[in-house]
Amino acid sequence: MLKGFNYPLTPKGKSTLNPPPPWYYSADFLNVEFWAHPSAVAALLPPGLDLDHSLDGHSNALFYDWQFSGDNDEYLDPARYQYREFFILVDALYKGRPVSYCPYIFVDNDAALARGWSQGYPKRLGQVFQTRYYAATGKAGPTLATGAKFAGSLTAGGQRLAEGLVTLQEPITDPSLLTQTPVVNLLHYPRLAAGKHDQPALQELVENVPHDVKIEQAWIGEGSLTLPVCKGEEISDLAPVRCGKGIRASMSYIVDDLKTLRDLRKL
Amino acid sequence: MLKGFNYPLTPKGKSTLNPPPPWYYSADFLNVEFWAHPSAVAALLPPGLDLDHSLDGHSNALFYDWQFSGDNDEYLDPARYQYREFFILVDALYKGRPVSYCPYIFVDNDAALARGWSQGYPKRLGQVFQTRYYAATGKAGPTLATGAKFAGSLTAGGQRLAEGLVTLQEPITDPSLLTQTPVVNLLHYPRLAAGKHDQPALQELVENVPHDVKIEQAWIGEGSLTLPVCKGEEISDLAPVRCGKGIRASMSYIVDDLKTLRDLRKL
Amino acid sequence: MLKGFNYPLTPKGKSTLNPPPPWYYSADFLNVEFWAHPSAVAALLPPGLDLDHSLDGHSNALFYDWQFSGDNDEYLDPARYQYREFFILVDALYKGRPVSYCPYIFVDNDAALARGWSQGYPKRLGQVFQTRYYAATGKAGPTLATGAKFAGSLTAGGQRLAEGLVTLQEPITDPSLLTQTPVVNLLHYPRLAAGKHDQPALQELVENVPHDVKIEQAWIGEGSLTLPVCKGEEISDLAPVRCGKGIRASMSYIVDDLKTLRDLRKL
């Protein structure tokens, strides 16, 4: 019997990219709210998701410094499992219900890429960095205080694809500001067989169902984001028309499930 | 209509990890023949593949310096598409027919990882290097001559997983020495839905059907390989009992198809 | 007038690896106390430093997750300036005064490497990781509590050179436990001119004079360290005979000076 959740499958299941769920996550993150051209958002949505015209292209860009673990103390092998991530969530509607859709996401670790793909996150590799906050603050970085600045950046294929900045104003006291609409992704797996290159082996609308979400040290303020035009890349089509609030916080959650909303191959 | 062979799917299909096939490849490679414990080989084989007891654990380890292109001059964006690879092929039987099975493979590029997964190659990320041959040889490297040495190495998750060495003896004049048995892989895609973590969304035996294979500058000699014991890794279970011939050559081929031999979910 | 503290020197001084001091640093770090063979420590000491025979090879191994800034908000460009570090400090005597000497140090960033060299730290590049603590703790990592575990690792040239583990027992209430003996380094710069390869352009004993050192969130417990034998590397000659206490804390300081103790070229 071969074991392993992801590739490779081996007798003992140690070489696999990831242990089976549950998957535990903790992170520091930056969140920049922005509005893209609504037509650019609409053009990215898969069948089954609709643009919410009332939201004017409302979206969020996020930079995460993650630590991952399964049930085998994977957090004690940070060279294999720790990672950084950038992604965009655009607002959409699924059967009239507000959801978020992830058209672009980049990580710097293969285990994270594999977990993401199994959740419908269309991950590529990238180099992601964000300014850190340390308990022993000095002049090397921001404190958690009004006016403090945190920056994030993404590079992939050698090109700078995104830059973000969050300037803190005040701690978040209203927890509704941290409420996340459900993330609905397009789970896609291609088929290489000749004649079937446009008939994916898998194509489903799936809903992420994280639980035990905890958020700490949350501050809110102003956000800014740039998505420069780059060769061979379309992410700049979402370049902000304007930016909104910025958040910097620490969070944790658990992933052990995924809900299929619709099998798009049967359309 | 969203476009892209792999993730992400976008309106113009430029951001995708890979263009649709055909996929063109060229490489310089090292091949080290070795014999693993037959029981270690048998333990790695998926349902449908059998150990060839007559071959005594016969296997090959390969280091490749690849250049990839699709139909859009992707070879002119080497930062995004050029890559290096290490993999192992163990000999097996499929319905009595000699085939090769790939239990371990590592690349340093996400486009290559995605293409590999769609062919059933269980790729993880790693850092792979091999000694190069240059037209302007000096003392910085080997010539193509008897006694010349080429080394390869693989590191993943911060651990050195493999080291190989090929010492040239003579040019290959018998093309049968370069014949490759067909590669049969386990195409596997997990299912994250609760209760289905052990019911993969995809699990098929697939046969790779490369074509237009060309090999140039092939030399043969002696090979050596080490697969050190590492934490959280099983590849060392294939550590050579003995090593055989070594090959160093340049090759190219085309991939645009994959043949499904058996759907293992229906077993 | 060309500007720049380190290479390259340019008209505006923007391309330089580093702005001129003062240099500001913040970090989370792990510290593992250990005892190496005293003869291995003695063999590493430069002229002017002596082994303290009473200390039995006492040394420390440290893993740092750094944020750096100069006076131009460099902390807002983490892709260029944030970095990770591993180093060893062996105890020694300078004219009978207790000091620490750094024989091995690795970082993953060129600006850090350049600053280090100008302080006599013999930096090479490596991949360094340590377990992180987040304000929003979950099962993805440790809390700051008795029994919590933090791991660190170093890989360089594709080989795993060091692994450390700190298991927390209690917060540090006695600040003397965090006192650092002064670091005395060998500032060395070679001379490539023919006939002078063994006559360095610079060779000085230098003392680091950090100031405004702050330490927060310090916990103490048990430490463990391994320094595996690797090809082409001597760091394993310091492999611990035994290990002692382990510390995990956050710190910050400022560097803007270096004191030359002795010019060794004049010996």
Add this chain to the structure above:
Amino acid sequence: MLKGFNYPLTPKGKSTLNPPPPWYYSADFLNVEFWAHPSAVAALLPPGLDLDHSLDGHSNALFYDWQFSGDNDEYLDPARYQYREFFILVDALYKGRPVSYCPYIFVDNDAALARGWSQGYPKRLGQVFQTRYYAATGKAGPTLATGAKFAGSLTAGGQRLAEGLVTLQEPITDPSLLTQTPVVNLLHYPRLAAGKHDQPALQELVENVPHDVKIEQAWIGEGSLTLPVCKGEEISDLAPVRCGKGIRASMSYIVDDLKTLRDLRKL
């Protein structure tokens, strides 16, 4: 006695970044000729070098895929010693003699960075790639033929700093086309002692004296180069006014000496 040409210095001299010279090099390279604004070239020249007003800002940009070795078969440890490089050479005059000066250079390896610094090359780390030519050509890359294209790119600090393209026209039959003017560099090493931040420990005009230069497979054609404007970088001040010929070739040489022309600290 501590041994090692570069840091670190150890009892056996194995951990050092580099063995002592002689240093052997082989590479494939791309060379794009271009003309920058003469004032931008003049602004980069150190004391002792003058602009050749007759040359109108003539410069070259070069992409190299290197293999390095010392006398200990370092080419068999490519994970530690193989590397890629991008640099610019601007034409200048030293006491009326035509020379080249290197204001910008980037490599992806620490041993290469250390050797470069000891020759006055102002190296930073970057990710450099160039299109490869393989003996087994297919559609994955160019052949050595009229119209074949080779591309190169440089990324540093997460920003794309340079892109080049060479389109082949014909093999080089006139060896004078490959003649290289001597490279004169600014050897610079800063001083961290307070009050001396602008008094470098070393500042010399040095001349590189490579020997046993061999060039093979040289083709000439058209070149193009872009140096995009990037944050915190000045290299774009050299952006081409126009581009000239492009070369693609393989070369090897030996470095074991450096000639000091003038000690600039005594000016």
